[in-house]
Amino acid sequence: MIDTKKIFADRFRKIVGQSSQKDIADKIGTTRQNVGNWLTEKFVPDICALSKIASAYNVSTDFLLGLTDQPTNDKDLASAADYLGISEDLAVFLKDAAKIIADEYKMNIQNDKAGLEKKIKQTIEDLLFSRGFRQIVASCTCLRALCEDILSHDKYNFDNMVRAASVLGVSYNTFCNSLVRAYLWSDDNFESLVDCQKKINEMIEQCDLLRYENFKMIEKISDIFDKREYTDYSKYSVEEICKIYNIDEEMLKDVTSKKAGD
Numbered sequence: 001m002i003d004t005k006k007i008f009a010d011r012f013r014k015i016v017g018q019s020s021q022k023d024i025a026d027k028i029g030t031t032r033q034n035v036g037n038w039l040t041e042k043f044v045p046d047i048c049a050l051s052k053i054a055s056a057y058n059v060s061t062d063f064l065l066g067l068t069d070q071p072t073n074d075k076d077l078a079s080a081a082d083y084l085g086i087s088e089d090l091a092v093f094l095k096d097a098a099k100i101i102a103d104e105y106k107m108n109i110q111n112d113k114a115g116l117e118k119k120i121k122q123t124i125e126d127l128l129f130s131r132g133f134r135q136i137v138a139s140c141t142c143l144r145a146l147c148e149d150i151l152s153h154d155k156y157n158f159d160n161m162v163r164a165a166s167v168l169g170v171s172y173n174t175f176c177n178s179l180v181r182a183y184l185w186s187d188d189n190f191e192s193l194v195d196c197q198k199k200i201n202e203m204i205e206q207c208d209l210l211r212y213e214n215f216k217m218i219e220k221i222s223d224i225f226d227k228r229e230y231t232d233y234s235k236y237s238v239e240e241i242c243k244i245y246n247i248d249e250e251m252l253k254d255v256t257s258k259k260a261g262d
Contacts, residue, residue: 007066
């Protein structure tokens with residue numbers, strides 16, 4: 001059974017943040033007592049009060065009641081975010097990607113703003129549809145999970161023990177054995193500690209491999225968008241290069257001779 005009081009209170013606390021009950025009441029147009037009751041899960045507001053809350057904080061009543069996880073009043077945006085399984089912030093970013101990216105990097109858009117925005121949108125679409133992007137997402141997800149697993153085993157991290165041993169001026173093995181016996185009281189636990197460190201080392205190797213694979217995939221994706229045609233100029237004579245770039249051959253020779261003299 002859905003606990004409407006709890007769901008509403010959780011979401012109400014989320015949207016009001018650290019504001020005082022007086023400020024919240026003034027913003028909604030209600031009493032401090034009502035606000036206190038809503039925050040402490042004593043009551044759920046009636047339909048009129050619910051509408052006022054939604055309007056004051058620019059969220060939907062469906063979000064306040066737990067019928068959707070998307071807080072926006074924009075039904076189209078909420079539907080798109082729900083369908084894609086992404087946050088509303090990301091949905092907004094994708095919708096306005098061209099302008100956001102242009103503003104973020106302060107691109108000089110004077111003559112063909114619409115054309116550049118169109119190129120940015122097309123680039124984002126091509127990137128999202130590319131197989132390499134999906135591989136990177138999957139790889140980064142694995143990397144994140146591995147790192148979280150490593151951090152969860154941090155108390156067994158032998159690297160910290162090595163540092164402590166060097167500070168104390170004792171050998172690594174002596175320090176580890178002393179530490180384990182002092183705190184764990186069992187050689188069996190020491191063996192499990194060693195096994196745990198082996199597992200951590202294996203996960204670290206997997207992380208490094210994933211980072212390398214990501215680097216190579218990004219390189220491949222970049223090649224898709226790099227449309228330059230490379231020319232091997234070693235096959236051309238100085239005269240031919242000068243003609244290609246409309247350079248004065250005598251001037252080039254003069255500059256070359258001066259640099260050689262330096």
